[in-house]
Amino acid sequence: MRLQNKVIVVTGAGGGIGRSIAARLASEGAHLALFDIGDSVDETVAAIAEVAAGAGAHVHAARVDVADAAAVRDAVDRARAALGPVAGLVNNAGLTANVAPLLRMADDAWARELAVNLTGSFNLIRAVLPDMVAQRWGRIVNISSAAARGGLFRQAGYSASKAGLLGLTRNVTLEFADQGITCNAILPGLIETPAVAKMPKVITDYALSLTPARRLGQTDEIAAVVAFLCSDESGYVNGAEIDVDGGGRLCPMVLGSVREVEARRDFGR
Numbered sequence: 001m002r003l004q005n006k007v008i009v010v011t012g013a014g015g016g017i018g019r020s021i022a023a024r025l026a027s028e029g030a031h032l033a034l035f036d037i038g039d040s041v042d043e044t045v046a047a048i049a050e051v052a053a054g055a056g057a058h059v060h061a062a063r064v065d066v067a068d069a070a071a072v073r074d075a076v077d078r079a080r081a082a083l084g085p086v087a088g089l090v091n092n093a094g095l096t097a098n099v100a101p102l103l104r105m106a107d108d109a110w111a112r113e114l115a116v117n118l119t120g121s122f123n124l125i126r127a128v129l130p131d132m133v134a135q136r137w138g139r140i141v142n143i144s145s146a147a148a149r150g151g152l153f154r155q156a157g158y159s160a161s162k163a164g165l166l167g168l169t170r171n172v173t174l175e176f177a178d179q180g181i182t183c184n185a186i187l188p189g190l191i192e193t194p195a196v197a198k199m200p201k202v203i204t205d206y207a208l209s210l211t212p213a214r215r216l217g218q219t220d221e222i223a224a225v226v227a228f229l230c231s232d233e234s235g236y237v238n239g240a241e242i243d244v245d246g247g248g249r250l251c252p253m254v255l256g257s258v259r260e261v262e263a264r265r266d267f268g269r
């Protein structure tokens, strides 16, 4: 019950990772404002109802496009009226609008990826910071991606938006760390969400052949790190970029074993 009575906003709460984050934070007693652009946020409310009730956590849900600054301000105002001042924010809403060769990336897809993944997080941060400053306590967690560091083939807009989120994370720390506020980024590798489960096996097998853990990450493995970063215990962790990727960011070359190279090449066959 590390998060008892803390009011935490979670965006993208209807999605695969967002639902696990909501369940974990509720189980630790946080009151939750769950935002999503889609109706799946209602399924999350239903899915976590029992665990929330057991922990005495109140849950408020809203449909909001994080890219719309005015709508975000309004949604945060309503969440505050329902639950109290905001102490935590998890910027988890995100999308890939286009998978295309760089020269064929559509203008509107590029703009949408930046608007949701980067500007959306900025909109939320700006809306909740005054509450955190007033309480002299706050926790912001930005869900970036391994793509922020490594890039991602034919996903230029996505990678750029997630890299931008790291810059934003650093600036919040620089400007607000002395007011009891932390802002950290999580960089997930490939996580087993319903969307990832639908990818062709040859694609996930290739990704796993490059991942030392040789398995997909689980949504609750992201949620566990989020819960720590939202707690009192993480007070001196600030401006950090935490990889939750099974070691996937490390050098995949093998120069010392022909057998190991062949095993990786044949992975999944």
Ligand SMILES: NC(=O)c1ccc[n+]([C@@H]2O[C@H](COP(=O)([O-])OP(=O)(O)OC[C@H]3O[C@@H](n4cnc5c(N)ncnc54)[C@H](O)[C@@H]3O)[C@@H](O)[C@H]2O)c1
Pocket: 011, 012, 013, 014, 015, 016, 017, 018, 035, 036, 037, 038, 040, 064, 065, 066, 067, 091, 092, 093, 094, 095, 116, 120, 143, 144, 145, 146, 187, 188, 189, 190, 191, 192, 193, 195, 196
């Ligand atoms: N699944 C992975 O392997 C993986 C890896 C690295 C990073 N991530 C990041 O983790 C986060 C969650 O991803 P996921 O895999 O659960 O995806 P998901 O598609 O299941 O969930 C994303 C949620 O965000 C919501 N959303 C999209 N645009 C929105 C908007 N404009 N306003 C409000 N909500 C919006 C969607 O409706 C959806 O419910 C994303 O930021 C994603 O980029 C995921």
